[in-house]
Amino acid sequence: MSTTHYAAAAKPSGYAAPRFAGVREAFESNLRSGDDFGASVAVYHHGRMVVDLWGGARDTSGTPYPEDALHVGYSTTKGVMGLVLASLVDTGEVDLDAPVSAYWPDFGQAGKDGILVRELASHQAGLPAFEEPVAKSDLADWDGCVRRLARQAPAWRPGTRHGYHALTLGYLVGEVVRRATGKSVGTLLRERFAQDVDLQAWIGLPTCYNGRVVPYQDASPTPGIGAFMTRAAEAPDTLAHATFNNPVVTADLFDVPALWRPEIPAANGVFDARSLARLYSSLVHGPLRAVSPTTVDRVRRQQVHGPDEVLVDQPTRFGTVFELSSPRQPMLGPGSLGHDGLGGHLAFAHPESGIAFAFLTNRAVPDPTPHTRLWRLLSAVAAAL
Template identity: 90%
Template sequence: MSTMHQAVATTASGYTAPRFAGVRDAFESNLRNGDDIGASVAVYHHGRLVVDLWGGIRDTSGTPYPEDALHVGYSTTKGVMGLVLASLVDTGEVDLDAPVSAYWPEFGAAGKSGVLVRELASHQAGLPAFGEPVAKADLADWGGCVRRLARQAPAWYPGTRHGYHALTLGYLVGEVVRRASGKSVGALLRERFAQNGDLQAWIGLPAEHNGRVVPYQDASPTPGIGAFAATAAEAPDTLTHATFNNPVVTADLFNDPALWWPEIPAANGIFDARSLARLYSGVLAGPLRAISPITVDQVRRQQVHGPDEVLVDQPTRFGTVFELSSPRQPMLGPGSFGHDGLGGHLAFAHPESGIAFAFLTNRAIPDPTPHTRLWRLLSAVTAAL
């Protein structure tokens, strides 16, 4: 890692509106002090792109970080799936208060017939881990994954507790989306949000873009609270262990191009920062609005807040699919909603200020969020407002 830091270019390429110039200073500071190796950040304000920056190096070869870099989004993908679900709520194709089994009858097995869509979509269904062994290659088998989850008994009585459904949430919400609309999450993403064709965002990447995907590197957790979660993930017979070890979830998992083409909507969305920020502009007042204010308020209404059965280090707070502002991930404070991704990615909207924000990095830092690099960037956005 240290050799990479010596080679890092510490100036950013791209654009900032004059009012947001401080974001460039923060971004370059992250490159200078080694928090970032290569990264990109984009900000929309009321539908106008005001920050579009990239910099550092792409990988261990020392190649400069490219303008057209794509990243596997890890759990920022969940937020994009949340936007797709919100579009179905907006059109009346999905009712969040309906039972999941109204759309997907097989899901009602093993005591799950009463689970509502909004409970399923806020980590309350008790299915945070696959109950049967799942290999990495099995993640590409949509039918197999949804059948496993449909017949599985919940780990707790649904609706009474919540625990982060790291990989399973994508299959669960994705199957509701598929049953309700006849289309997959990835197909709806392109159909409803990429009409003009320039949106660089996919769940299920066409192979011609494989060469643009930047590899992700793990950094080791520092002692303390980051190590606490890592220890829980290593302890057998915990839900944390089951969730992150069947199959093993690390920054390296989705560096394999074989996992870019299938749809794994909790984890393998592939984006650039400007497209991810643009997607979140669809929930803000302005020219890019794609989802009505009523639906936006529905999906960002708190569903759960408190101890998490899986992410045992800090309480979590969720709306419908979306992470909400909390000490764990403050974003721009109350009203913010979006999703972070393993090791430092973050994308969200804050309707009150008109900001949509996306940050993607090639260095995963597994310490609890918010990491100092995000503090710097978000403080600069706040200062500009």
């Protein structure tokens, strides 16, 4: 797709409080320049919505981007799973310092009996890829996936290194959640965060909403860091290859309704931007807070930081499930916790400033963030503060 096609998109619709008018200007600049095709951005400040914008085109036909657009969130889903886990830590239903096998006895096979929940939830378990062949359709088989991971030996000594568990993290953390509560991550998301609220956020999308999901427009790797990661994923006998090729992970992996209905809580959550920002408002002071400050500090405590065994060109920093602020993903600086998603999505909270932010786009950019369009938006939010 050409920049000319992107630039033809309409001006954004929606609302920005006067203090945050710069966010509207940044969002419009992204559409006008062609950095975005169709997108939405939402910001809450201490539990009050201050930005709710959408614009551009829904797809290559030029159909306007709709106000009620939903996006497959890819790895922003991990952050939503992190919110569910944080709520269970808050109530004492899950102990981050307990062995995973205390909740899920079968997981203790093949030298994994000593892995703690917080290690599992911070990409340290050594299970970034399925060892056995997995087809795209197999991702919908929850029991089959967790059985594979339970009997699998780790790729490194757990707790000594970390590597991005792109798809497997959802089954691993999700099974701990299921064993601890008897309920799935998607069920708990609706029960704990959507009661009495019109929350447009699901892990396991009801089929009646299929028509609102906006397809991703995939993009080719740039000559830079995105291309480097692409080459690494193509190299046989590497963890990057195993993680992103069993099955093949691309921006169109979840552009099929058959993979929206099952729960794949590392990758297939479906959201709108305003609901993602509202969810992250549960971590900051204000009327929407649902997770205690003590638990927020626990889950944003650094667990790992440095070279990643899977994302070979991208040092990563994680708390418990959540990405933390780093050069790769600065968000709003120290204290931020959230998660980005394949192609450019981003959602996070910054408790110190009271900001909860969400950006969803249908133009996939394979380079890791921060890319130009996010720099503009985040700089505008920071300036408003």
